[in-house]
Amino acid sequence: MSRPRAFAVKPAGKLAQEPFDFVELPHDGRYRRRITMRTEGDLVFLLDLEEAVHLRHGDGLVLDDGRIIGVVAADEPVAEITASDAHHLTRLAWHIGNRHVPAQILADRIRIAPDPIIEEMARGLGGTVESLLAQFDPEGGAYEAAEAHGHAHAHSAHSHSHSHAHAHSHSHSHDHGQDRSHVHGPGCGHDHVHDENCGHGHAHDHAHDHAHHHGHAHKS
Template sequence: MSMLCATKIIQRETMVEPSIVDRVVLDADERHRRRIVMIGEGGTEFLLDLPEAVALRHGDGLVLEDGGVVLVAAKPEALVEITAVSPTELTRLAWHLGNRHTPVQVAVSSLRIRRDHVLEEMLQKLGAAVTPIEAPFDPESGAYGHADHADEPDRHAPSHVDDGHSHDHHHHAHER
């Protein structure tokens, strides 16, 4: 018997009465895939075979060719929750993280990043409250619709898009 393939995703928002046969638990990087063999917690082995790399979200379903659905679950990761005294200060902190090309999850009144002692120290110096937590990480996918995974060989997304415009990219301290 050949291996089952999953070539379609049902987004969590549109899932109605799925026939869930198994579940895969993946961290944020593992949830950004195009083609890989996966094994669910219940032993279902299948080939994820999508036309392009997609950021899978917690609660999405991978539709197997036999109609079964493998549920995607986000694995808890070592993160820090970042809060500030005001929305303006939180926006300023988000700008500093974005300026460092750091994957960030945006919540209603906080930001989340993976644990990084250098960034945590910088944020605290900027007045942030930084709280270590274990939680699923669901970072923003980026302005061009993909997460930047330059260190992963199966993803060849450019870190900057050449759209014919000049882009000065200065990385230096700004006085306040």
């Protein structure tokens, strides 16, 4: 008997029906495209999406028989940073975002994954840091939208043809973020975790002397 297959994701708050079961996932297990999962009710199913999606707490996975599996953000080790007032918290958020750290912005605090360097920085800026177990659901924001645009743009690649003798070398780097949820500050770089569907930066050299066609996918 084949395993049930989850082929689509419904956003939290927009489920047509209540989930019949739930799958609990930590933050780093919620950016997936294709993987076998097990629910709290011990149902084994295949997550099989067209592209990787950042699953959020409360989302629903739609099975091929129409049933819904609810996504639950698991409790995990986090660090919570508090400040003396709203302005101070904004200042801390700017510094955290400037270091490209995934962060969950709450009403009066910032939640991050444990990171001794960032925690020490926050203390140095006058913040208070507390370690605890809690759900970690970082912000998506502009970076998440930009990543989705990057995937779409790559699929609409353009091509051109030319015929001449030449040799050249070049390197391509492609970024597809797993953990694309974070607070931005100016000048931040991009780090990410790969799973089986991510692109990988690579370099290659080649020479050729013939008529040929090139298809290039460009990320904006």
